Amino acid sequence: MSGPAARSPAADEADPGRLLLGRGYLRILLLSLCLGVPIAVACFFFVGLQRWLQHLVWEELPHTLGLGRAPWWWPLPALALAGLVLAPIVTRMPGGGGHVPVRGLGGKPVGPPALPGVVLAAVLTLPLGVTLGPEAPLMAVGSALALFGLHALRETVDARSTSVVATAGSTAAISTILGGPVVAAIMVVEAAGLAGPRLAVLLLPSLAASGAGALVFTGFGHWTGLSIGALALPTVPPAAKPDAGDFLWGLPAAVLVAAIVTAAHRLGERTCTWTSARGTAARTLWCATAVGVCLTVYALLTGRSPEEVALSGQDTLARLAQQPHAWSVPALVALVACKALAWGISLGSLRGGPIFPAVLIGVATGVACSGLPGLGVTPGFALGITAAATVVTGLPLTSSVLAVLLLGRDAYDQMPLIVLTAVVAVLSSHLLARRRPAQDVPAPSGEGRA
Incomplete structure (x- = not known):
């Protein structure tokens, strides 16, 4: 597939409409829309499994052992186990289990070879009490699945198109727990620091993938009844006007x-x-x-x-x-x-x-x-x-x-x-x-x- 980079950057800036309506870019847009659905399904079960294990470790297991709620000493063996599980993933598996969170949510897209390490690190350690969120692993899963989709479809793309599709995949993934496509799309815009036609080139596939993914994610939530742990406030304290x-x-x-x-x-x-x-x-x-x-x-x-x-x-x-x-x-x-x-x-x-x-x-x-x-x-x-x-x-x-x-x-x-x-x-x-x-x-x- 010939991506948007097939023409010179100067031509893109001069005629953004020609770029956005080109066959190569429209194929990227359609591909992003289609990838949003399987990415959302994968992310739904990824987060659902993590939440189920979290409930098992912190609610069901202490109750089964006759302890009621988790006692004060409960985090000591739980986090020690998390360290034992994570150490070989970080040192032996491709990708080291994903980005180090202190580096933020950025970095190069996580490719398919690193995906098993990312999934294992998140699913096996986060429920044990690690004080980190699921958003970075979700973005890694989204980008890896998007790149895997490109490979499975035998699409030939340039580096620029690959980056756009990987970004769309990670945006579709993180939008599922950040309140929908709007916050995720604004994050892409602000983090990329783009304007003009380059902004549309990156934003439209991200919106398409995250919008389709949000529909699927919400539907699966109602259908299965599983908790997905999205960042949300069910109730907000009543407030008077600020003074x-x-x-x-x-x-x-x-x-x-x-x-x-x-x-x-x-x-x-x-x-x-x-x-x-x-x-x-x-x-x-x-x-x-x-x-x-x-x-x-x-x-x-x-x-x-x-x-x-x-x-x-x-x-x-x-x-x-x-x-x-x-x-x-x-x-x-x-x-x-x-x-x-x-x-x-x-x-x-x-x-x-x-x-x-x-x-x-x-x-x-x-x-x-x-x-x-x-x-x-x-x-x-x-x-x-x-x-x-x-x-x-x-x-x-x-x-x-x-x-x-x-x-x-x-x-x-x-x-x-x-x-x-x-x-x-x-x-x-x-x-x-x-x-x-x-x-x-x-x-x-x-x-x-x-």
Whole structure:
């Protein structure tokens, strides 16, 4: 198949309509639309299996053993097992189990040879309590399946067309848990930094794949009744219109969220350097065990379930939205501290996505700050989501749209605070970055480094 790159870039810029209506590009668009369906089906069962195993480990197994809920010591053997499972995947399997999450969601598309390692790392370790989300493995699965589809159809494409199809596959995958195609499409636009005809070339296949995938994903959810663990708030605390107090306290709280997320991310960079230096397998096990210690410390300090700090954080986020006052301020502080430490360690050593835990850290910080006079709970949610997502992704527009979608009807009144929080978070993260020396984060080789 001759892709859009068959003509010169200058001709593309001069006549974008000719590019978008060309036979090669229309074939890419149709292929992306068709790939969105099987990718969504695969992602549905991928996430459904992960959620089922999570429920089995943290709910069913403790109950079967007569323990009721998971006891304070439960994370120690669970995370040690996660480290034992992940170590050979990281050091022996192609692709090293996927991207190191501290490097973000970017990087080269994951090819089909690396797909087994990505799936095994996510399905076998995330349910055990690793404090990372499913979004990065989902994007890897989407891009690998898209490239596999190209190979299976025996399509001949150039590098540019291959990149477009891989991006469409990863967008279709992540849109299933980020509230639909809109957030995923905006993420593609903002992350790519494109404009003009190049924007349409990348965006239209991504929209086609994610739109078709969202329909299938939603249909399978209703048909099977399985939980997919999408980032969502079923209930949002009722809120009055924001006033001066919300901005007076809210913007400094956004700086605090940015500082906490940045510090945890810096810990992830140091952890990645440490685990990549030598003895990767043993150090991966040590890091997983350290995450378990963080979860145990939270349970001992608060008397609450360690599950609140474990995993990606979607369930705890939903409970915070439903009952924000069920946590005391000291419990919220412990939640933020232990979650941030566990997340920072996981970022540089384990495998998963960085966004979901960061959002919980931001929201818990915002809710804790809502005890200040004049700052409401819903503004705390709004600034927490926006500031944390902005810092961890570096995408303020995507983070603002995500906050608006999560807050639902309350978003309209909170939008001024949301957009100002995004600005403050960007400036704060850049200011904090300037105050430390640049540090390269090594990429995993996926070769037998033990």
